Amino acid sequence: MELRQLLQDIYEGRLSVEAALAQLSGSSVADLGFANVDLHRRDRCGFPEVIFCEGKECKWVEGVVRKLSEAGQDCLATRVNQGQADHLAVQFPQAQQDRLARTFWLPAGPPKTATGRVVVITAGTSDLPVAQEAAVTARALGTDALLLADVGVAGIHRLLRHHQQFCRADAIVVVAGMDGALPSVVGGLVDCPVIAVPTSVGYGAAFGGLAPLLTMLNSCSAGVVVVNIDSGFKGGYVAALIARGARKKEGDVRT
Amino acid sequence: MELRQLLQDIYEGRLSVEAALAQLSGSSVADLGFANVDLHRRDRCGFPEVIFCEGKECKWVEGVVRKLSEAGQDCLATRVNQGQADHLAVQFPQAQQDRLARTFWLPAGPPKTATGRVVVITAGTSDLPVAQEAAVTARALGTDALLLADVGVAGIHRLLRHHQQFCRADAIVVVAGMDGALPSVVGGLVDCPVIAVPTSVGYGAAFGGLAPLLTMLNSCSAGVVVVNIDSGFKGGYVAALIARGARKKEGDVRT
């Protein structure tokens, strides 16, 4: 918001009051009645608004997708249920849907070269859907994402043997349910941030993911941060932000 | 309860003991066996008893509607499921049902001019059903209710651009799930009470609405009060009470 410039333009008569008001009060918002699509998000935050589909009618989701698409922006949707997926497949046949991750991905243009390395690690096989959501998201943000499955701490050597694969990541997403112990161990082996994603996988006292959530918040490894239960999306998103940040600046320097 | 008058009437022989007892012990209650309908609620509280339909058999709901209707009172029912809606549609075809809000509304007479301004704001699109319940309720209480959807804090400019629409309300209902942060921001922008309604929308650690509920109870804005999770009804009800209060007195003065 180059406010000073805008005011200067008004002052010098280059911009009318009406045009300035429009610019300030958000021509960057598309008001659909059921939604106010934030078309300016990409500029502020580096990635367009992402659609969380739970509790939404098919036509609401379709409307937002269409609006983002028309604005020439990438469109990612998460938690797409089967009904929504079918509806969107008809409307946007060119989009990529991943049923394991429950994602919908409609990029605005051809893929760019991936920038930054993200590794997604799961403790168990049951954590795969959440991990896949993380990987899809990280790739949508333009990073290179590798997924390593089922290397939980009950057999710690399974993790150690992949050490080469994850120790050079820019950011690591660790997805785990049950005891949620894996991020602490990974965090003690690397020098990059670890984004821990608790899952709702487990016996009764996991209380829908509360147990691994608390484990991760209390991690004895200093480099571990936490996101919401089953939120592979947010894990992948932040990991990609970090990885891109590292590489973008690297790139800046090159030029 | 003009008790003194009633006793005076007895004392002076204008009222028999039996009639007084009937008046005191509630001829204003209709005992249906499965329900004791409070026909006096309107006089005490300014609006008739509202029917909460969850866990009730169709014929129980029908019975109370009929009783209120026969007594010449407005009848609002909430949390009407599909089965109940179908049943009621047959019995009371003249009633207004809103399937998004899950409400049933059978007014006793023609609509009156709306008194007082309520604005209902939602953080996301998934909060719409709860917000709609708030709006229907506020209108049933005779206020003018405006609904603004999907202006959550992740894109704060979406809210700010509607500032003119909500800053002159008598009361504002803010409906939000997930982080429930919107009421605090709205509360810092206005001088009327903000009724915050947490919703059960969100990822795992929202714990069915517990997260936004706690957020709202702890709002750093002094003018924010809270109602039950997903209780659009109560949010709309109290907002309307406040708005009517302001305007009714205004009206009183005019005369």
Add this chain to the structure above:
Amino acid sequence: MELRQLLQDIYEGRLSVEAALAQLSGSSVADLGFANVDLHRRDRCGFPEVIFCEGKECKWVEGVVRKLSEAGQDCLATRVNQGQADHLAVQFPQAQQDRLARTFWLPAGPPKTATGRVVVITAGTSDLPVAQEAAVTARALGTDALLLADVGVAGIHRLLRHHQQFCRADAIVVVAGMDGALPSVVGGLVDCPVIAVPTSVGYGAAFGGLAPLLTMLNSCSAGVVVVNIDSGFKGGYVAALIARGARKKEGDVRT
């Protein structure tokens, strides 16, 4: 924020870009390093920023009081502990301190005529400190506040005999610990909003106020809203907002 006017003034050369920037970016904030005092709050929300004293050093509290006072604004502080109270008494001997309510009150000018009626009701005697905080706050906002103590539901006639005193209020604050049942009963007797304030008074399973908090959120009376545990401040604040709203408009009309 009469933005259009401001821009127009720039456009027409009546305002320099620098002056406009200062106005937009908040000359209304006093930056003390440890605090950014919001001197514009009074204009937006109808009452100046209130100081929450817990966890603050004496000199921090003093600094904010001084800044508000210098700006000619009323200054209310809550949760003032004994050390802070002693410190402030030396610095601002003219202020009014209430040790039961733990409040500090330094009005900017002579008291105005009270506008609007607030009634504060407590279930038990142990709830008095919280209720007193509500009453002090409601009076600071310029309303007339009456306090009725110890009329809980175990002896419901104690409440009913005060019916005349509370049934004409513009807003009622009900303060209760333990079972927190009183707001539901009061809410069923009046036609104004009831602000319920749970307290941390009670045996073990009250869990520091959680029990009455949940009771109040689940109140079967439609006109009951809830604020934080032991937050007499917020109860009094919102009740006063409502009462003032009713009467201010009444006043507007008169002219």
Add this chain to the structure above:
Amino acid sequence: MELRQLLQDIYEGRLSVEAALAQLSGSSVADLGFANVDLHRRDRCGFPEVIFCEGKECKWVEGVVRKLSEAGQDCLATRVNQGQADHLAVQFPQAQQDRLARTFWLPAGPPKTATGRVVVITAGTSDLPVAQEAAVTARALGTDALLLADVGVAGIHRLLRHHQQFCRADAIVVVAGMDGALPSVVGGLVDCPVIAVPTSVGYGAAFGGLAPLLTMLNSCSAGVVVVNIDSGFKGGYVAALIARGARKKEGDVRT
């Protein structure tokens, strides 16, 4: 367990060691493999073992019913789902089943004259299934049980007008969801114990009955005790124990 007598009988040769062992180690238990039916419960506790049907296969329930029945004992089963009800109806056509209460009742003999007065009161209409379970249970234990529905505290006069009907009870069961405030009010009006039964009826922050449960545990009325959520059975059981105790002794004295 008249142990001394039994030992004396052995000592004096009136009882063999084997017979004594059988008596001591529980011929009063029927071992069915999947169940060890406690046929001695009636003697110790005044009522036979009651069957909780959740999570049990039809044939397991049937087996226990048959065993109790063969032993000439009354048989009450609760939480009977539709499948179990159908199965039992075929096997024991003479039994009384109540689908609202979800109970099965197969008395060992003709009904006896009721002893003791129990009143079951509900706050709302949605609490009826739980209240009915209480009433059926209290009657099974041989007491006279009256049910008053929908007299919650939002319209306190609905309760007060039934004062004559409940003030002479030996024990009162109060069934309430949401705010669970009714037992405190009832407890303040009577001199007999009040058994409070929280129900899982209500909006989100009722948390499946946790809210009224806590309310009731924290009741400011001294005569209120609490049982498990939705446990109409236990409410009715203990109320009947109390009512019978009062009257049985009364009866004892008469003779």
Add this chain to the structure above:
Amino acid sequence: MELRQLLQDIYEGRLSVEAALAQLSGSSVADLGFANVDLHRRDRCGFPEVIFCEGKECKWVEGVVRKLSEAGQDCLATRVNQGQADHLAVQFPQAQQDRLARTFWLPAGPPKTATGRVVVITAGTSDLPVAQEAAVTARALGTDALLLADVGVAGIHRLLRHHQQFCRADAIVVVAGMDGALPSVVGGLVDCPVIAVPTSVGYGAAFGGLAPLLTMLNSCSAGVVVVNIDSGFKGGYVAALIARGARKKEGDVRT
């Protein structure tokens, strides 16, 4: 509330309207400003109001004691801390204070013959203060109360050897912390109600009494009801209500 009689008296001119109003609106309440003492409680509920001392100033407690005493009523106070105890000892030297139970007891007249048998049982020695509060309360209500300490389930024979002492009680109070398992075992051995009182005694996962509270609410013995954590008072109160009920009627019949 013989309302009909009262109205009849007015009708027939035997009672003035003012006198009737006084009677209806509670001359039975003593308004001390900080408290509305319920002098009618004894008539409604069979025992005067009991003073819960936590969070109260010495002079508040003293005031209520004095008012009850002047009205010729028994006065029981619980949760009396050392400062309050010292203050009251000076004011009411004739009262009986029990420092283990933290109670204050000032009867209105000479002790009456005890009516009804209450037994108070504790699982461990650390539960004694709560149990003693129960025993003092039960005796204040005029019953005979026996206390059996430290017979928890880890050595079940300790309980069984006292079988003769508790199996003839009219009501049993079982006080237990930690696992709270004792009430279930006792409940399976007797035919009278068991009032379970959870205590806050125990290691971390007892969570201040939450663990035994839940245990007791889920008791597999049907005759077990529960009161608040550490509430020996309520345990003793309800047990005495039950025991008196049984014997009072017995007595009634005798005459």
Add this chain to the structure above:
Amino acid sequence: MELRQLLQDIYEGRLSVEAALAQLSGSSVADLGFANVDLHRRDRCGFPEVIFCEGKECKWVEGVVRKLSEAGQDCLATRVNQGQADHLAVQFPQAQQDRLARTFWLPAGPPKTATGRVVVITAGTSDLPVAQEAAVTARALGTDALLLADVGVAGIHRLLRHHQQFCRADAIVVVAGMDGALPSVVGGLVDCPVIAVPTSVGYGAAFGGLAPLLTMLNSCSAGVVVVNIDSGFKGGYVAALIARGARKKEGDVRT
């Protein structure tokens, strides 16, 4: 990990660097993409990896079973749903499936003589599925497992009469829902460890097994340890470890 020997072998040229690396980095792991099967678990922990089937696709479960089987290892799977069971029955018709326990068991060879005595006890009949999972697991680990059902504390003599059957066990698994009181009683009668398994059986305030879980963690019997809610598997596993430990050493000595 006889690391010294391995290094010595390299040093003395008996082992190539490549072969050593392979050995160190886990040829004992089978990487299937969706799973990293820990083929070394049997050597480290005494039993192969066990498959937890919840949230897994049929082909994932099949893949792990096949890999373990090909490696000549016993294969136990738990929480097998109906769909998975049907799929596995086709693929591995020789395996033993138990639908009550929801287990799949494919031993690598003919059964060995059982070593060590485990007793599994349930409080109620509804606890049978969890208890059966414990028994199946204990037998899979090569111990002799006896199951005693429905001997909860409401009829303590039912337990005592089986005293001979459980007092000589090497380890006892006690499975209980509701109040979870049974392990404390059993723990006070025996000198071997008691593994307590809480179940999710019970009324509302059992909160899905939280109540018995807390009861068991707070057991007043010193020899009681706890596993996850409904985790019959872990109860049986640890009991078998203990029982085998006792007997294996016994056996070692014999030779």
Add this chain to the structure above:
Amino acid sequence: MELRQLLQDIYEGRLSVEAALAQLSGSSVADLGFANVDLHRRDRCGFPEVIFCEGKECKWVEGVVRKLSEAGQDCLATRVNQGQADHLAVQFPQAQQDRLARTFWLPAGPPKTATGRVVVITAGTSDLPVAQEAAVTARALGTDALLLADVGVAGIHRLLRHHQQFCRADAIVVVAGMDGALPSVVGGLVDCPVIAVPTSVGYGAAFGGLAPLLTMLNSCSAGVVVVNIDSGFKGGYVAALIARGARKKEGDVRT
């Protein structure tokens, strides 16, 4: 309880009824009024009753110690606060007190040769008091206990380098706060049971030990069981039971 023999003795006149009753009803209990000391615990459970000192008066603790001591039994007390420790030091100067562990140990005779190997491992240095309580307890039960401190998972190689020291244990106690992840890792490296003890050490979201408690209950390693928060005592006790069990039988065979 060789009941048959006892009855036979009565039958054959070798035992009087009174003597039999004394034997059956527990001459093995010492009734001190405030405590019923279980002198038979040692015979049933293999170790005498242990005194939990929290909430007990010095003279109560002293009384139980004296009674156990007079009965020729070992006496262990835990959670001994400073006042109790000082009191006991005067009364029993020969006892061993450990102020880090807060234990009191007064053995009945000279130490026996240790039987069985227990290893106690802590994640951090702050866990030492709990771990020391475990070690003292395990030694009191006659086992050899080794303590390894501060080998948490943030530096997994610290644990691995002690592999030789713990892999041959009969049972391992793992004490950890914060994320509680260590037991899962240890459990994946050994073939003996792991007793996990959560501690209340950690930042806010550890919630007094709740976080590591849940972690441990959800451990993905099958051989991990859990005891109460900060309960080093129970961890050491059960580990010793297991270790003794293994070795006792080994010993039995030798002879």
Add this chain to the structure above:
Amino acid sequence: MELRQLLQDIYEGRLSVEAALAQLSGSSVADLGFANVDLHRRDRCGFPEVIFCEGKECKWVEGVVRKLSEAGQDCLATRVNQGQADHLAVQFPQAQQDRLARTFWLPAGPPKTATGRVVVITAGTSDLPVAQEAAVTARALGTDALLLADVGVAGIHRLLRHHQQFCRADAIVVVAGMDGALPSVVGGLVDCPVIAVPTSVGYGAAFGGLAPLLTMLNSCSAGVVVVNIDSGFKGGYVAALIARGARKKEGDVRT
């Protein structure tokens, strides 16, 4: 761990087996009995082990500081209480202690040029101690850290006017108690990761920081991750990791 090289060295005789074992099994650990100091942490994770001082004796803290210092490593300690601070001040007078942040900082050498930009923002003044811990930590890791205090959402313009100061950060730490709403707003304004740190500041229903913790986990802004309550340390640590990552690579490229 250049394992291949190490094995090659053994193979070629350049390294003895003993020396290799020492290298592998952690000469990088200093065993002090009460602590196993991880001297290798710096190499693996980019920063030495940090000392958490809660629950530790002064001499334990001193021991670890000395060991790290002797190894030529930076030494940071957090949660230093007054007693520990005094003790350490005597032993290490050259260290920097910050009493607001409760930190101890003893760098191994002269300060290096800061790399990377971290901004720490607080919602209120009471959050300052936690924020200061974050800033001290971020600086210890070699980044440039700016602290902006008291810009919470109740006066959103206070935040917006600092937009220039935080929008170019590499990572932002947002510290907030009460409603914890600030991170969501900040997250919607920037394109770098936001590390949210909940504090325990607030009224009752903040439940010691639980409320803002849940708010932050449910943030509707995708770039927000969360650490433990009051854990300024971890917030600062991860922010610094991210900021350094960005700049280190930038630096790499330059050369």
